[in-house]
Amino acid sequence: MKESKQEDQPGKVPIFGNWNYWYLLVIGLLVLLMAGFYMLTKHFS
């Protein structure tokens, strides 16, 4: 096995330091996409 077996411990939260920011990013992108799709629908209809 090349991958070292690491213990199942919650590691440091990458990039933002807090999972809440990750959740906000996911939800924020979804809202942005929906707004973009709405404008696309309006523009081409």
Added chain:
Amino acid sequence: MSRLDWIVLAITLLGIIAYGLYKSQTTRNLDGYFLSNRSMPWYLVLLSIMGTQASAVTFLSAPGQAYTDGMRFVQYYFGLPLAMVVLCITFLPVFHKLKIYTAYEFLEKRFDLKTRTLTSFLFLLQRGLSTGISISAPSIILSSLLGWDIMWTNIFMGGLLIIYTVTGGARAVAYTQQLQLIIIFGGMAVAGYMVVHLLPSNVGFMDALHVSGRAGKLNVITTGYSDHHFDWNDRYNIWSGVIGGFFLALSYFGTDQSQVGRYLTARNETESKLGLLMNGLVKVPMQFMILLVGVLVFSFYQFSSEPVFFNQSQLVLLSHSRYRDSLADLQVQYRQVQADKVKGMNFLASHAGDSTSPQYRQTRQALTLTDQKKSWYRGTVKRWLNDPKVGGDSNDTNYIFIRFVVDYLPRGLIGLLVAVIFLAAWGSIAAALNSLASCTIVDFHKRFSRKELSEATEYRLSRLYTLLWGLFCIVVAQLAYNIGNSLIEAVNVLGSLFYGVILGIFLVAFYLKRIRGNAVFLSALITESGVITIHILNQKGIVHLSFLWLNVVGAAGVLLLSWVLQAAGGGGIKKVGNELPTC
């Protein structure tokens, strides 16, 4: 297919099998075989989750869906990112702390053995049948299009992957899914580029979007409201997508072992969370791009000869029926209308800067009439196919994209796109077989065995069960073909019949701490009967409810009923001891 296509197809498929076998080395116990020793980094978890969800029908059907119904299908995925967040907050920490193999083990710790067994059984039933149909659906399309024997297509579609899935377990599944997805996305990107490239020289990408936009194909956001009321039977709108899609995604990713088994392979909770959240970030844009290919194919066919019906085998069926002469006449008339259409579209494209001229306006009016005629011819063919004496399949959505590939893409690329369909099927089927085997051994064989099994025996049995489930699914695929094409649609509905109830059981486990095993078990049985009854009433036209809402009904039914039963039962509602990890 040309010789070059066959070579590309063979090299791609054999390459995947060889890569799967190369990556098969794992420790010979349950941890190694089903969870890859919990050693995977987040990006492999992400690709494995995506590869498991995206089946062959996804890549065959989604572009066809955009072609016929526009891009509103993307709304089906709006609930997914929200579900990823809820999973990361609620389900994932508990699953990791308990170090479980299957999601259903948690239910025994929280409730009792019968609730765990019932839920695992519902999963095996639903996943076993839907995996069989997942093999059958693309096999029917490829065998119909390319004239291949259906039995051998089923065996190749569902059988070859067994070699590396049995040998390498979850580790081989994850590594092959990584390579499969790279080839799939590469193939789809090339197909998208080729559609634009094949458009007339004076028609660009934006022009193609305007053409499909005018035809209502860029309807990405729809509200489901028509004539001042909400249509509950409308499958894809922003509400059914966000609410129904949320429950479906939460159930699929949180309680379906084929997905739970993927992110439990992560080396720790952080890597699992990252994999799931990245899936929430990329899934909607990815699905948008796949649908966009379908919209571009629609624009392409506005300037080129479009078949009256995309499934050629059904036209052959009609040509041997009592509609033979009528079909021949219709095809002659259709060709003339089609030629007028192409001529008109090319005129509009070459006079785009002169859109106010009378000739331009006349051509546009004439094209509206031509489109109506084309719809009428297509509708007539569908009506003939629906004739019980013909017994045809009037839905050609799944054939649109692959028909375009075979008719218009250059040699070599056809082989690559056919390989993409095989690989997409293999990715989801391999994960399904792995999860079916893990539930069989962990939730049933090991749980009910009176003997203590050694690690070597467990490993040997796991491989055996993977093989047996693989064979079972191929048999189901063969039976599904014999029963008829309508079963292709059933794979979507089948999940919604069971997912809601399974999700309800898990939601009670996580959020209603005072509910005990008997109440949730009984409420699950009653709600499942209710969901199946609603589905039957829906089929008979007595109730009008899109299948996505069945997930909501199932989950809400179990939550509500279990609370009522617990309150009505002996002892009222008392909080269960807090021995389990909290959310």
